[in-house]
Amino acid sequence: MDHLDDELLGLLALAERPATEAEARHLAGCAACSSTLEALQHTVFVATVNPEHVELEAPASHNWAAIHAALGLSPSLAGDPLGSPAAGPAAGGAGAAGPAAPAAPGRDIPADPRSRPTAGRQRGGRPGGGRFPQRGPWLLGAAAGILLGAAGAWAALTILGPAAPPVAAPSPSRPTATAVVVAQTALAPLAGHSASGSARVEDLPDGSRQLVISLPEEKLSGFREVWVGSADLSKMVSLGVLGQGTGSFVLPGGLNLADYPVLDISNEPYDGNPAHSAESIARGKFAAQG
Amino acid sequence: MEAADREWDVGIDHAFAAGEERALAEAYRRLGPLIHTLALRALREHGAADDVTQEVFIRAWKSRTSYRPEASRLPAWLIGITRNAISDALSARSRRRDVERAALRLVNDPPPSADRPNADALADRFTLEDELERLGHPQTAIMRLAFFEDLTHDQISSRLNLPLGTVKSHIRRSLARLRSRLEVEHGSS
Numbered sequence: 001m002d003h004l005d006d007e008l009l010g011l012l013a014l015a016e017r018p019a020t021e022a023e024a025r026h027l028a029g030c031a032a033c034s035s036t037l038e039a040l041q042h043t044v045f046v047a048t049v050n051p052e053h054v055e056l057e058a059p060a061s062h063n064w065a066a067i068h069a070a071l072g073l074s075p076s077l078a079g080d081p082l083g084s085p086a087a088g089p090a091a092g093g094a095g096a097a098g099p100a101a102p103a104a105p106g107r108d109i110p111a112d113p114r115s116r117p118t119a120g121r122q123r124g125g126r127p128g129g130g131r132f133p134q135r136g137p138w139l140l141g142a143a144a145g146i147l148l149g150a151a152g153a154w155a156a157l158t159i160l161g162p163a164a165p166p167v168a169a170p171s172p173s174r175p176t177a178t179a180v181v182v183a184q185t186a187l188a189p190l191a192g193h194s195a196s197g198s199a200r201v202e203d204l205p206d207g208s209r210q211l212v213i214s215l216p217e218e219k220l221s222g223f224r225e226v227w228v229g230s231a232d233l234s235k236m237v238s239l240g241v242l243g244q245g246t247g248s249f250v251l252p253g254g255l256n257l258a259d260y261p262v263l264d265i266s267n268e269p270y271d272g273n274p275a276h277s278a279e280s281i282a283r284g285k286f287a288a289q290g
Numbered sequence: 291m292e293a294a295d296r297e298w299d300v301g302i303d304h305a306f307a308a309g310e311e312r313a314l315a316e317a318y319r320r321l322g323p324l325i326h327t328l329a330l331r332a333l334r335e336h337g338a339a340d341d342v343t344q345e346v347f348i349r350a351w352k353s354r355t356s357y358r359p360e361a362s363r364l365p366a367w368l369i370g371i372t373r374n375a376i377s378d379a380l381s382a383r384s385r386r387r388d389v390e391r392a393a394l395r396l397v398n399d400p401p402p403s404a405d406r407p408n409a410d411a412l413a414d415r416f417t418l419e420d421e422l423e424r425l426g427h428p429q430t431a432i433m434r435l436a437f438f439e440d441l442t443h444d445q446i447s448s449r450l451n452l453p454l455g456t457v458k459s460h461i462r463r464s465l466a467r468l469r470s471r472l473e474v475e476h477g478s479s
Contacts, residue, residue: 010462016442043469046414047422047437049407056409059326059343064318066340067347073311081319191426192360194300219304219359 004033013040058082179204185263185284187215193281194218199263201251201286209251215265215282217244222269227276228260231285235260236276261286303359314351321365322347325372327409332376333383342375349375366420369413373475414472421471429464432457 004012004023012019019027027034061080068078179202187197197215204210213226224242226249229235237260239249251257263286267279305313322343329342350357350371357367422430428450435441435449447457 006466007458007462010465011443011458013465014436014461039469039473040465043418043465043472044437045407046411046472047418047433047468049411049415051412051415054407054409054412056323056327056412057330058323059340063322063326063340063343066344067318067351070344070348071314071351073314077311077315081315082322083319188427194360194423216300217304218300219307 003030004037006036009033009037009040012037013044015044179210182209183257183286185286187213187263187265187282187284189282190280195282197282199284201257209253211239211249211251211263212246213242213249213263213265214246215242218281220267220281222267222277224281225266225268225276227264227266228255228257229262229264230259231261233262233264236264238274238276257286300359303364306354306364307357307359309354314347317350317364317368318347321368324409324412325368328369328372328413329376329379331409333379338379338383342372342379345375346372363416363420363423365416369416372413414475417471417475418468421468425464425467428452429460432460433464433468436461 004026008023011017012023027037059082061082064080064082065078067073181200182203184198184200187195187199189196195216195218197213199211199213199215202210202212211226211228215224217224226239226242226247227236228239228251229237237255239251240247242265263284264276265281265283266277267281268277302313302316306317325346326339326343329346330336330339333339333342346368350368357364422433425433431450432446432452435446436443441449443457443461444454446452447454450457452460
């Protein structure tokens with residue numbers, strides 16, 4: 001039998017399916033294939049390590065005190081961030097999370113790891129095992145931030161794909177006392193950038209239309225400018241400068257979003273050139289308007 | 291999704307780079323236990339592990355201007371510093387000639403397994419998360435679905451509306467890249 005091809009080894013490492021008898025026989029006799037598979041399995045294992053299963057020993061309080069003193073940090077930060085003055089060894093990710101939890105009130109973590117259902121488990125029992133029933137709060141930021149990125153990208157893909165989710169449709173029959181969201185999109189980061197966000201178009205009671213963008217700030221060389229563009233980006237219209245976090249922009253009455261469905265946020269250098277810098281930070285696309 | 295209040299990473303990364311002390315404290319809160327455990331596993335001595343833990347955060351803060359949030363997440367960067375600090379501590383120790391004993395102990399350490407992942411595996415996970423983000427579009431999304439949502443390649447293919455062959459080859463290439471990142475990470479430390 002020929003060597004197993006790399007795609008197959010990848011799928012076996014991900015435990016998509018068990019090896020067939022012939023494949024297993026080959027693996028048993030082939031050092032090259034079995035060592036590749038082993039390395040890939042290790043990669044999958046590491047990528048999916050469940051922090052809950054890792055026992056950690058928190059550093060005792062004198063460590064923070066030493067860091068604090070050595071760096072001459074502000075007195076307001078004198079308390080051990082791990083918050084256990086008696087500092088017995090905090091056991092495990094959960095142990096480290098315990099004292100830390102009060103400091104992060106916004107992040108609710110169910111006490112019981114099993115109380116939060118895990119996402120789609122069509123298949124069980126990969127050897128790497130570690131799915132993510134729950135992340136310890138200390139890890140949450142890092143992991144969740146990355147998930148956020150993925151979620152943004154995923155939402156953008158969904159919207160750009162043919163299976164575009166229905167946008168919240170205005171109900172013309174009902175008098176609109178407040179803003180009505182008529183279109184929305186996720187903003188996915190472009191290469192070299194990390195911030196994900198969202199945008200929506202609202203019909204206001206006075207008949208005007210506004211674009212509301214929420215995109216966390218990142219460190220940039222220039223400022224953030226908001227554009228809408230044609231699907232092929234051959235035409236772009238600037239709507240203004242996006243400051244911190246969230247911004248609202250008036251959509252000119254004559255501007256048909258169907259002609260300018262792409263929302264683009266660029267990093268603009270302070271060079272006085274009114275054209276798009278060609279460096280986009282994030283992008284989204286509005287589904288076709290009804 | 292439930293993203294709104296979970297922008298910690300970017301915020302902390304940038305706050306750290308900008309020299310905000312509370313970001314250092316937050317990094318310590320979140321990563322101190324992992325870093326301390328890595329040091330303890332490698333050095334087998336509380337005093338030495340404490341020294342490394344302090345050294346990592348002190349070094350990190352002093353060299354914060356060289357940290358680039360666009361290029362790397364703070365956890366991966368700190369873990370890189372940790373590896374260097376541990377290796378410095380080990381070579382200082384080898385100069386004291388007790389390296390043999392330390393090496394023996396390391397060999398006897400049971401390897402991580404699915405039931406018992408250890409701190410090294412968790413540290414590697416941070417490294418891979420960093421690399422995962424660099425894969426770009428649509429590889430990052432594909433690998434996240436494969437890893438964390440446990441989808442098969444044909445499920446991913448229909449979910450992302452990408453051809454089956456494309457998904458398969460992205461998975462192959464991405465896994466190879468993640469694997470070599472791990473090897474580089476360990477080969478160079």
